[in-house]
Amino acid sequence: MLETLQNLYLGFSVALSPVVLLYAFVGCIIGTLVGVLPGVGPLAGISLLLPVSFGLDATSAVVLLAGIYYGAMYGGSTTSILMRIPGEAASVMTCIDGYAMTRKGRGGPALAIAAVGSYIAGTASVVGLMFLAPPLARFALRFGPPEYFALLVLGLLVLAFMSGGSMRKSLSMAALGLLFGMIGIDPMTGFFRFHYGLVELGDGIGVVPVAVGLFGLSEILLTAGQEKPPEVIKPRLRELLPSRQEWRDSTWPIARGTLLGFLIGIIPGSAHIISSFVSYAVERRLSKHPERFGQGAVEGVAGPESANNSATSGAFVPMLALGVPSGPIPAVMLAAMMVHGISPGPLLIQQQPELFWGFIASMYVGNVVLLILNLPLVGLFVNVLRIPYALLYPAILVFCVLGVYAVNGSVVDVGIMSAMGALGYGLRKFDFETAPIVLGLVLAPMIEMSFRQSLSMSSGSYAIFFHRPISLVLLLVALGFILLSLRTLFTRVAEWRRKLGLEGEGEIKEPGKI
Amino acid sequence: MKKINCARGPICRREGAMGMRLFLTLMLLPLAMAPSAFGQERFPDRAITMVAPFPPGGVADLTARPVAAAMERILKSPVVVVNKTGAAGAVGMSYVANSKPDGYTVLMALSSISIIPEADKLFDRKPAYTMDQLLPIALISADPTVFVVNAERPWKSVKEFVAEAKKRPGEISFSSSGVYGTLHMATEMLSHAAGIKLKHIPYGGAGPALTAILGGHVDTLASGPAVVIPHIKSGKLRPLAGWGTKRVAALADLPTFKELGYDIEFYIWAGVFAPRGTPQPALKKLRDTVRQAVNDPAFKSAMEKLQTPVAYMDAPEFQKFWDMDAKMLADAIKRMGKIEIKEAK
Numbered sequence: 123m124l125e126t127l128q129n130l131y132l133g134f135s136v137a138l139s140p141v142v143l144l145y146a147f148v149g150c151i152i153g154t155l156v157g158v159l160p161g162v163g164p165l166a167g168i169s170l171l172l173p174v175s176f177g178l179d180a181t182s183a184v185v186l187l188a189g190i191y192y193g194a195m196y197g198g199s200t201t202s203i204l205m206r207i208p209g210e211a212a213s214v215m216t217c218i219d220g221y222a223m224t225r226k227g228r229g230g231p232a233l234a235i236a237a238v239g240s241y242i243a244g245t246a247s248v249v250g251l252m253f254l255a256p257p258l259a260r261f262a263l264r265f266g267p268p269e270y271f272a273l274l275v276l277g278l279l280v281l282a283f284m285s286g287g288s289m290r291k292s293l294s295m296a297a298l299g300l301l302f303g304m305i306g307i308d309p310m311t312g313f314f315r316f317h318y319g320l321v322e323l324g325d326g327i328g329v330v331p332v333a334v335g336l337f338g339l340s341e342i343l344l345t346a347g348q349e350k351p352p353e354v355i356k357p358r359l360r361e362l363l364p365s366r367q368e369w370r371d372s373t374w375p376i377a378r379g380t381l382l383g384f385l386i387g388i389i390p391g392s393a394h395i396i397s398s399f400v401s402y403a404v405e406r407r408l409s410k411h412p413e414r415f416g417q418g419a420v421e422g423v424a425g426p427e428s429a430n431n432s433a434t435s436g437a438f439v440p441m442l443a444l445g446v447p448s449g450p451i452p453a454v455m456l457a458a459m460m461v462h463g464i465s466p467g468p469l470l471i472q473q474q475p476e477l478f479w480g481f482i483a484s485m486y487v488g489n490v491v492l493l494i495l496n497l498p499l500v501g502l503f504v505n506v507l508r509i510p511y512a513l514l515y516p517a518i519l520v521f522c523v524l525g526v527y528a529v530n531g532s533v534v535d536v537g538i539m540s541a542m543g544a545l546g547y548g549l550r551k552f553d554f555e556t557a558p559i560v561l562g563l564v565l566a567p568m569i570e571m572s573f574r575q576s577l578s579m580s581s582g583s584y585a586i587f588f589h590r591p592i593s594l595v596l597l598l599v600a601l602g603f604i605l606l607s608l609r610t611l612f613t614r615v616a617e618w619r620r621k622l623g624l625e626g627e628g629e630i631k632e633p634g635k636i
Numbered sequence: 637m638k639k640i641n642c643a644r645g646p647i648c649r650r651e652g653a654m655g656m657r658l659f660l661t662l663m664l665l666p667l668a669m670a671p672s673a674f675g676q677e678r679f680p681d682r683a684i685t686m687v688a689p690f691p692p693g694g695v696a697d698l699t700a701r702p703v704a705a706a707m708e709r710i711l712k713s714p715v716v717v718v719n720k721t722g723a724a725g726a727v728g729m730s731y732v733a734n735s736k737p738d739g740y741t742v743l744m745a746l747s748s749i750s751i752i753p754e755a756d757k758l759f760d761r762k763p764a765y766t767m768d769q770l771l772p773i774a775l776i777s778a779d780p781t782v783f784v785v786n787a788e789r790p791w792k793s794v795k796e797f798v799a800e801a802k803k804r805p806g807e808i809s810f811s812s813s814g815v816y817g818t819l820h821m822a823t824e825m826l827s828h829a830a831g832i833k834l835k836h837i838p839y840g841g842a843g844p845a846l847t848a849i850l851g852g853h854v855d856t857l858a859s860g861p862a863v864v865i866p867h868i869k870s871g872k873l874r875p876l877a878g879w880g881t882k883r884v885a886a887l888a889d890l891p892t893f894k895e896l897g898y899d900i901e902f903y904i905w906a907g908v909f910a911p912r913g914t915p916q917p918a919l920k921k922l923r924d925t926v927r928q929a930v931n932d933p934a935f936k937s938a939m940e941k942l943q944t945p946v947a948y949m950d951a952p953e954f955q956k957f958w959d960m961d962a963k964m965l966a967d968a969i970k971r972m973g974k975i976e977i978k979e980a981k
Contacts, residue, residue, distance in 0.1 A: 169693070312755060319762065324724070444850065446843075453841075460942055
């Protein structure tokens with residue numbers, strides 16, 4: 123404990139040195155700007171700017187990149203809330219209630235809650251990272267393919283709780299997403315599936331073009347189809363801050379989102395993407411008024427935003443403690459260290475205490491910077507809404523195309539985005555929700571890979587999922603969820619009987635939706 | 637598009653091929669920029685694009701950047717690294733193979749350049765590119781893979797390992813960066829030479845493959861030395877042998893497979909290519925420039941930090957090396973054939 127504090131002192135003396143502080147600032151600013159560009163998320167941002175860090179010293183480079191990472195994470199929520207354009211898969215859930223809040227004139231509070239939630243989640247998870255990194259990292263390594271598969275099954279079940287609309291509709295959308303996820307190279311045999319002669323489809327359909335198309339473009343198209351243009355929202359200064367009630371409603375979602383995000387974040391792989399989906403589902407499930415979700419519930423912003431931010435720090439746990447590239451973004455950070463001749467590994471903390479503790483301290487600093495930077499910017503960003511739609515929407519369209527193109531320099535991605543925009547428009551006309559498609563698309567390749575890896579490990583025996591304790595526990599929890607949802611089925615039957623038996627007994631309540 | 641140039645630092649911090657990159661770069665001007673310089677000679681009279689077909693931070697990218705930086709110091713004209721990624725490098729490689737052969741688009745490719753056309757042949761699909769669409773310019777680096785096992789496994793030597801693998805065919809597992817990927821190839825060559833059968837668990841990249849062996853989910857892995865050395869030092873992984881003709885400098889005690897009597901050799905190499913049809917003067921200029929670039933002190937120190945040995949070869953030599961390497965890989969792929977998924981026993 124005392125040692126940790128001494129180390130932290132060392133860390134802060136590094137992080138608060140003017141140069142490092144400058145890079146933390148610059149990183150956060152660039153990250154926020156990158157994140158605000160539609161379609162350009164943290165991974166794209168950090169990859170594009172990696173070469174810039176080569177000329178710095180190792181600590182400044184890592185601090186700069188980390189700043190870009192969480193800056194972009196936060197910046198992505200801005201476009202999600204104000205324009206319904208997700209910067210990356212993790213902000214898809216923020217789009218739903220965040221944008222609904224904007225339509226109701228509560229865009230400012232949504233942004234403020236997202237900023238505060240991100241700050242709390244970021245700071246709390248750094249505390250977790252600091253004290254628990256080595257033991258947690260060792261635990262995280264025990265997640266092999268079977269455990270990963272069980273976790274993803276749990277994630278898939280979340281689908282059922284995700285939307286407020288018809289269960290049949292949301293499951294069919296999820297199935298569509300899972301089908302889209304089958305496109306690309308078969309990970310076990312190298313076979314190309316559904317590529318139609320396009321080499322670019324070898325890696326499958328990217329999540330970002332799909333999300334931007336389904337959410338952003340479809341919204342633009344729907345608005346254009348309205349008889350009267352929607353009124354321009356004129357935000358007033360007084361309405362920029364969340365109300366007392368909104369703060370109260372956000373407290374627990376932020377706390378739960380933080381914990382959830384951190385736990386999911388430490389698992390090596392790309393599972394951190396599902397943290398915001400899971401958080402949204404949990405909040406909806408726990409809420410006394412689940413029907414408010416989708417109509418601008420502040421919990422639907424607070425939970426997922428906190429979850430995806432603490433998942434960010436969680437992902438650094440295996441990277442810093444063991445030198446394991448635990449996901450695409452930590453892999454880029456590790457490359458940045460290797461360029462400076464630092465071999466990331468289990469001995470990093472002992473061999474490079476300035477780097478490790480400087481990094482930890484800079485994350486505290488970075489989160490404060492982000493908050494200072496973003497709260498005043500809320501007022502500025504909200505003013506974007508004052509622009510008449512005839513000017514705003516074409517501009518957004520241009521930025522969507524630019525952003526999606528810039529990530530891979532691929533015209534195919536722009537095509538995918540446009541097709542998904544049309545698809546999203548059609549589906550939303552028929553009252554289908556599009557979020558399950560994105561979740562299906564995110565989950566499908568991961569589930570397939572881990573399932574088939576597991577079966578390769580066991581030479582085809584399904585028993586592997588039950589012999590390994592972590593995977594067994596996760597599958598039991600999943601079973602519990604299914605049973606829980608069956609309960610509502612029973613109550614529904616009871617409701618139906620009562621309706622038959624006691625016809626005319628006054629108003630019958632809507633049976634509980636699953 | 638405006639050209640931006642810099643001539644300071646071991647690795648050039650410049651991006652500029654696309655609108656957004658340019659925009660981002662401009663924001664970073666105070667961090668990274670120095671006065672620009674423009675070429676006065678006929679070739680190059682504008683920026684050369686060096687395509688890295690893998691994402692930033694990968695071997696191709698990390699090799700391309702110091703090479704490009706050294707080249708532009710020599711040419712006094714910008715050399716821009718662009719990452720064109722997708723489908724295990726096929727997207728970027730076919731982009732260069734099909735681009736205008738004028739010397740202004742070059743490729744930094746890895747060993748996998750020879751694998752993709754063979755795999756396309758195997759599956760009877762229209763090849764993304766063919767190898768004769770590309771001309772070798774120079775080999776930059778060649779890193780022999782090393783064979784590591786999880787330290788909790790009992791095998792202390794290749795002999796013990798092979799004996800056990802013969803006793804339990806198809807039970808000892810290895811992870812790889814993906815089917816028909818370089819790490820898969822290396823282990824396949826070992827299996828063939830030793831007459832053993834191992835269980836393949838492919839992962840989506842070298843990073844996840846390393847995570848898998850550290851977590852004990854697989855038993856063995858073939859990997860580039862730089863990424864496994866820290867884990868060997870910390871005692872989590874145990875190296876058994878290396879694929880090079882010479883021992884790896886940082887692991888001087890580690891025997892090579894050749895010393896142990898297995899006639900196999902495997903390197904993850906990186907080399908510069910240009911599209912076939914590039915005019916001779918431009919080719920010559922490129923070859924001369926790369927030759928000087930590999931002797932550039934900043935380049936050398938960058939590669940040293942990455943712990944990647946420089947193994948320069950000029951075009952004629954490189955062509956021979958490439959032909960040999962490609963044939964070896966093609967044989968391995970033919971031997972492996974299509975991978976079939978068997979039903980549970």
